[in-house]
Amino acid sequence: MIRCVGGIAHDPDGRLLLVRRANPPGEGLWSIPGGRVEQGESDVDAVEREFLEETGLSVTVGRWVGTVTRPAARGRYEIHDYACQVRSGVLRAGDDAADARWVTGAILTTLCLTEGLHEALAGWGQLPRG
Template sequence: MVLHMDGDRVECVGALVYDDEHRLLLVQRANEPGRGLWSLPGGRVEPGEDDSTALTREVAEETGLAVEVGSLVGEVERDAPGGRLYVIRDYEAVPVGGVLTAGDDASAAKFVSREEFENLPTTTLLASTLAQWNALPG
Protein backbone atom coordinates (compact mmCIF):
# COMPACT_ATOMS: atom_id res chain seq x y z
CA MET A 1 0.00 0.00 0.00
CA VAL A 2 1.29 3.42 -0.96
CA LEU A 3 0.78 6.22 1.52
CA HIS A 4 0.07 9.65 0.06
CA MET A 5 0.73 12.94 1.80
CA ASP A 6 -1.78 15.78 1.43
CA GLY A 7 0.59 17.59 -0.94
CA ASP A 8 0.43 14.58 -3.23
CA ARG A 9 -3.36 14.77 -3.65
CA VAL A 10 -4.61 16.26 -6.91
CA GLU A 11 -8.18 17.48 -6.42
CA CYS A 12 -10.36 16.74 -9.46
CA VAL A 13 -14.02 16.77 -10.48
CA GLY A 14 -16.06 14.83 -13.01
CA ALA A 15 -19.54 15.29 -14.48
CA LEU A 16 -22.38 12.82 -14.92
CA VAL A 17 -24.41 14.53 -17.65
CA TYR A 18 -27.41 12.78 -19.23
CA ASP A 19 -29.61 13.81 -22.13
CA ASP A 20 -33.38 13.34 -22.41
CA GLU A 21 -32.89 9.69 -23.45
CA HIS A 22 -30.66 9.06 -20.39
CA ARG A 23 -27.60 8.72 -22.60
CA LEU A 24 -24.38 9.63 -20.76
CA LEU A 25 -21.97 12.32 -21.90
CA LEU A 26 -18.46 10.95 -22.46
CA VAL A 27 -15.26 12.45 -23.82
CA GLN A 28 -12.40 10.69 -25.55
CA ARG A 29 -9.20 11.72 -23.83
CA ALA A 30 -6.73 13.52 -26.12
CA ASN A 31 -3.87 13.41 -23.58
CA GLU A 32 -2.37 11.11 -20.96
CA PRO A 33 -3.41 9.61 -18.66
CA GLY A 34 -5.78 7.44 -20.63
CA ARG A 35 -5.21 8.93 -24.08
CA GLY A 36 -7.74 7.49 -26.55
CA LEU A 37 -9.96 6.12 -23.78
CA TRP A 38 -13.46 7.39 -23.05
CA SER A 39 -14.29 8.95 -19.69
CA LEU A 40 -16.49 11.46 -17.93
CA PRO A 41 -15.74 15.10 -18.69
CA GLY A 42 -13.81 16.78 -15.91
CA GLY A 43 -10.38 17.66 -14.62
CA ARG A 44 -8.39 19.41 -11.96
CA VAL A 45 -9.78 21.92 -9.50
CA GLU A 46 -7.63 25.04 -10.00
CA PRO A 47 -6.51 27.23 -7.06
CA GLY A 48 -9.35 29.48 -5.90
CA GLU A 49 -12.08 27.35 -7.51
CA ASP A 50 -14.77 25.41 -5.72
CA ASP A 51 -15.93 22.09 -7.19
CA SER A 52 -18.93 23.61 -8.95
CA THR A 53 -16.87 26.32 -10.66
CA ALA A 54 -14.20 23.82 -11.72
CA LEU A 55 -16.77 21.38 -13.07
CA THR A 56 -18.63 24.05 -15.04
CA ARG A 57 -15.33 25.23 -16.56
CA GLU A 58 -14.05 21.74 -17.39
CA VAL A 59 -17.30 20.59 -19.02
CA ALA A 60 -17.42 23.78 -21.13
CA GLU A 61 -13.77 23.40 -22.17
CA GLU A 62 -14.07 19.73 -23.08
CA THR A 63 -17.59 19.53 -24.53
CA GLY A 64 -18.82 23.05 -25.37
CA LEU A 65 -21.81 22.55 -23.07
CA ALA A 66 -22.90 24.82 -20.25
CA VAL A 67 -24.10 22.83 -17.25
CA GLU A 68 -25.81 23.39 -13.94
CA VAL A 69 -24.03 21.35 -11.28
CA GLY A 70 -26.17 19.16 -9.05
CA SER A 71 -25.44 16.83 -6.16
CA LEU A 72 -22.32 14.79 -5.45
CA VAL A 73 -22.70 11.24 -6.75
CA GLY A 74 -19.48 9.77 -5.40
CA GLU A 75 -15.73 10.06 -4.96
CA VAL A 76 -12.94 7.87 -6.32
CA GLU A 77 -9.18 7.83 -6.01
CA ARG A 78 -6.86 6.93 -8.88
CA ASP A 79 -3.08 6.73 -9.05
CA ALA A 80 -1.48 9.76 -10.68
CA PRO A 81 1.99 10.16 -12.18
CA GLY A 82 4.88 10.74 -9.78
CA GLY A 83 3.33 8.75 -6.92
CA ARG A 84 0.54 11.29 -6.49
CA LEU A 85 -3.15 10.58 -6.11
CA TYR A 86 -6.08 11.92 -8.11
CA VAL A 87 -9.06 12.49 -5.81
CA ILE A 88 -12.04 12.76 -8.14
CA ARG A 89 -15.47 13.93 -6.97
CA ASP A 90 -18.20 13.17 -9.52
CA TYR A 91 -21.33 15.32 -9.63
CA GLU A 92 -24.63 15.19 -11.47
CA ALA A 93 -24.88 18.02 -13.98
CA VAL A 94 -27.67 19.15 -16.30
CA PRO A 95 -26.97 20.70 -19.70
CA VAL A 96 -28.44 24.21 -19.91
CA GLY A 97 -26.86 25.54 -23.10
CA GLY A 98 -23.97 25.44 -25.51
CA VAL A 99 -23.28 23.23 -28.50
CA LEU A 100 -21.76 19.77 -28.09
CA THR A 101 -18.29 19.84 -29.61
CA ALA A 102 -14.97 18.32 -28.53
CA GLY A 103 -12.43 20.81 -27.25
CA ASP A 104 -9.43 21.29 -24.96
CA ASP A 105 -8.34 17.87 -23.63
CA ALA A 106 -10.98 15.91 -25.58
CA SER A 107 -10.57 14.50 -29.08
CA ALA A 108 -14.28 13.59 -29.21
CA ALA A 109 -17.41 14.15 -27.10
CA LYS A 110 -20.80 12.44 -27.39
CA PHE A 111 -23.81 11.13 -25.53
CA VAL A 112 -23.80 7.32 -25.48
CA SER A 113 -26.46 4.67 -24.85
CA ARG A 114 -25.80 1.64 -22.62
CA GLU A 115 -24.98 -0.48 -25.67
CA GLU A 116 -22.55 2.11 -27.06
CA PHE A 117 -20.97 2.54 -23.60
CA GLU A 118 -20.35 -1.19 -23.28
CA ASN A 119 -18.53 -1.22 -26.64
CA LEU A 120 -16.22 1.75 -26.01
CA PRO A 121 -12.74 1.50 -24.51
CA THR A 122 -13.26 3.35 -21.21
CA THR A 123 -10.86 4.45 -18.49
CA THR A 124 -9.93 2.07 -15.69
CA LEU A 125 -12.83 1.19 -13.39
CA LEU A 126 -15.27 3.63 -15.01
CA ALA A 127 -17.85 0.97 -15.90
CA SER A 128 -17.70 -0.77 -12.52
CA THR A 129 -17.83 2.52 -10.60
CA LEU A 130 -20.86 3.76 -12.57
CA ALA A 131 -22.56 0.40 -12.06
CA GLN A 132 -21.89 0.61 -8.31
CA TRP A 133 -23.44 4.11 -8.27
CA ASN A 134 -26.40 2.96 -10.41
CA ALA A 135 -25.31 5.65 -12.89
CA LEU A 136 -24.84 3.75 -16.15
CA PRO A 137 -26.55 5.18 -19.23
CA GLY A 138 -30.10 4.04 -19.96
Protein backbone atom coordinates in the same frame (compact mmCIF):
# COMPACT_ATOMS: atom_id res chain seq x y z
CA MET B 1 -3.63 13.91 -3.42
CA ILE B 2 -4.44 15.88 -6.55
CA ARG B 3 -8.06 17.08 -6.31
CA CYS B 4 -10.07 16.55 -9.49
CA VAL B 5 -13.72 16.66 -10.50
CA GLY B 6 -15.96 15.01 -13.06
CA GLY B 7 -19.40 15.77 -14.41
CA ILE B 8 -22.01 13.07 -15.08
CA ALA B 9 -24.71 14.18 -17.52
CA HIS B 10 -27.57 12.27 -19.14
CA ASP B 11 -29.74 13.60 -21.97
CA PRO B 12 -33.56 13.31 -21.96
CA ASP B 13 -33.23 9.88 -23.63
CA GLY B 14 -30.99 8.64 -20.80
CA ARG B 15 -27.78 8.61 -22.83
CA LEU B 16 -24.54 9.41 -20.98
CA LEU B 17 -22.12 12.11 -22.14
CA LEU B 18 -18.55 10.87 -22.60
CA VAL B 19 -15.36 12.39 -23.96
CA ARG B 20 -12.35 10.63 -25.47
CA ARG B 21 -9.19 11.94 -23.82
CA ALA B 22 -6.73 13.63 -26.18
CA ASN B 23 -3.85 13.79 -23.67
CA PRO B 24 -2.34 11.75 -20.83
CA PRO B 25 -3.46 10.47 -18.46
CA GLY B 26 -6.02 8.32 -20.23
CA GLU B 27 -5.12 9.43 -23.76
CA GLY B 28 -7.43 7.67 -26.25
CA LEU B 29 -9.76 6.37 -23.53
CA TRP B 30 -13.35 7.42 -22.93
CA SER B 31 -14.39 9.08 -19.68
CA ILE B 32 -16.76 11.65 -18.26
CA PRO B 33 -15.76 15.31 -18.67
CA GLY B 34 -13.52 16.57 -15.90
CA GLY B 35 -10.08 17.45 -14.69
CA ARG B 36 -8.04 19.13 -11.98
CA VAL B 37 -9.43 21.69 -9.59
CA GLU B 38 -7.35 24.86 -9.88
CA GLN B 39 -6.06 26.68 -6.80
CA GLY B 40 -8.84 28.75 -5.22
CA GLU B 41 -11.52 27.12 -7.40
CA SER B 42 -14.55 25.34 -5.95
CA ASP B 43 -15.59 21.89 -7.17
CA VAL B 44 -18.69 23.40 -8.80
CA ASP B 45 -16.65 26.04 -10.64
CA ALA B 46 -14.16 23.37 -11.79
CA VAL B 47 -16.92 21.08 -13.12
CA GLU B 48 -18.54 23.97 -15.01
CA ARG B 49 -15.18 25.04 -16.49
CA GLU B 50 -14.03 21.55 -17.47
CA PHE B 51 -17.40 20.68 -18.99
CA LEU B 52 -17.43 23.84 -21.12
CA GLU B 53 -13.80 23.41 -22.20
CA GLU B 54 -14.17 19.74 -23.14
CA THR B 55 -17.69 19.65 -24.59
CA GLY B 56 -18.83 23.19 -25.44
CA LEU B 57 -21.79 22.70 -23.08
CA SER B 58 -22.80 24.81 -20.08
CA VAL B 59 -24.12 22.79 -17.15
CA THR B 60 -25.81 23.22 -13.83
CA VAL B 61 -23.88 21.19 -11.28
CA GLY B 62 -26.07 19.18 -8.95
CA ARG B 63 -25.45 16.72 -6.16
CA TRP B 64 -22.19 14.96 -5.40
CA VAL B 65 -22.44 11.38 -6.75
CA GLY B 66 -19.22 9.76 -5.56
CA THR B 67 -15.44 9.86 -5.27
CA VAL B 68 -12.76 7.60 -6.73
CA THR B 69 -8.97 7.64 -6.44
CA ARG B 70 -6.64 6.80 -9.30
CA PRO B 71 -2.84 6.64 -9.59
CA ALA B 72 -1.07 9.75 -10.85
CA ALA B 73 2.51 10.25 -12.03
CA ARG B 74 3.17 11.90 -8.66
CA GLY B 75 0.75 10.70 -6.02
CA ARG B 76 -2.93 10.01 -6.58
CA TYR B 77 -5.90 11.72 -8.19
CA GLU B 78 -8.91 12.13 -5.88
CA ILE B 79 -11.84 12.59 -8.28
CA HIS B 80 -15.14 13.97 -6.99
CA ASP B 81 -17.97 13.33 -9.46
CA TYR B 82 -21.16 15.37 -9.64
CA ALA B 83 -24.50 15.00 -11.43
CA CYS B 84 -24.94 17.69 -14.08
CA GLN B 85 -27.79 19.05 -16.16
CA VAL B 86 -26.97 20.60 -19.55
CA ARG B 87 -28.25 24.19 -19.81
CA SER B 88 -26.99 25.30 -23.20
CA GLY B 89 -24.40 24.95 -25.92
CA VAL B 90 -23.63 22.73 -28.89
CA LEU B 91 -21.78 19.48 -28.25
CA ARG B 92 -18.27 19.51 -29.70
CA ALA B 93 -14.94 18.10 -28.62
CA GLY B 94 -12.61 20.77 -27.31
CA ASP B 95 -9.56 21.36 -25.12
CA ASP B 96 -8.39 17.96 -23.82
CA ALA B 97 -11.08 15.98 -25.69
CA ALA B 98 -10.48 14.23 -29.01
CA ASP B 99 -14.20 13.38 -29.31
CA ALA B 100 -17.41 13.90 -27.35
CA ARG B 101 -20.69 12.04 -27.70
CA TRP B 102 -23.87 10.87 -26.03
CA VAL B 103 -23.79 7.08 -25.61
CA THR B 104 -26.35 4.38 -24.94
CA GLY B 105 -25.67 1.37 -22.76
CA ALA B 106 -25.02 -0.75 -25.87
CA ILE B 107 -22.44 1.70 -27.21
CA LEU B 108 -20.82 2.06 -23.79
CA THR B 109 -19.91 -1.64 -23.79
CA THR B 110 -17.95 -1.18 -27.06
CA LEU B 111 -15.76 1.72 -25.88
CA CYS B 112 -12.35 1.58 -24.21
CA LEU B 113 -13.08 3.34 -20.92
CA THR B 114 -10.74 4.79 -18.32
CA GLU B 115 -9.93 2.29 -15.58
CA GLY B 116 -12.77 1.73 -13.13
CA LEU B 117 -15.24 4.08 -14.86
CA HIS B 118 -17.85 1.45 -15.70
CA GLU B 119 -17.73 -0.02 -12.20
CA ALA B 120 -18.03 3.40 -10.53
CA LEU B 121 -20.94 4.49 -12.73
CA ALA B 122 -22.71 1.17 -12.18
CA GLY B 123 -22.22 1.39 -8.41
CA TRP B 124 -23.63 4.91 -8.37
CA GLY B 125 -26.61 4.07 -10.62
CA GLN B 126 -25.29 6.39 -13.35
CA LEU B 127 -24.95 4.09 -16.38
CA PRO B 128 -26.82 5.16 -19.53
CA ARG B 129 -30.54 4.67 -19.16
CA GLY B 130 -31.25 4.64 -22.87
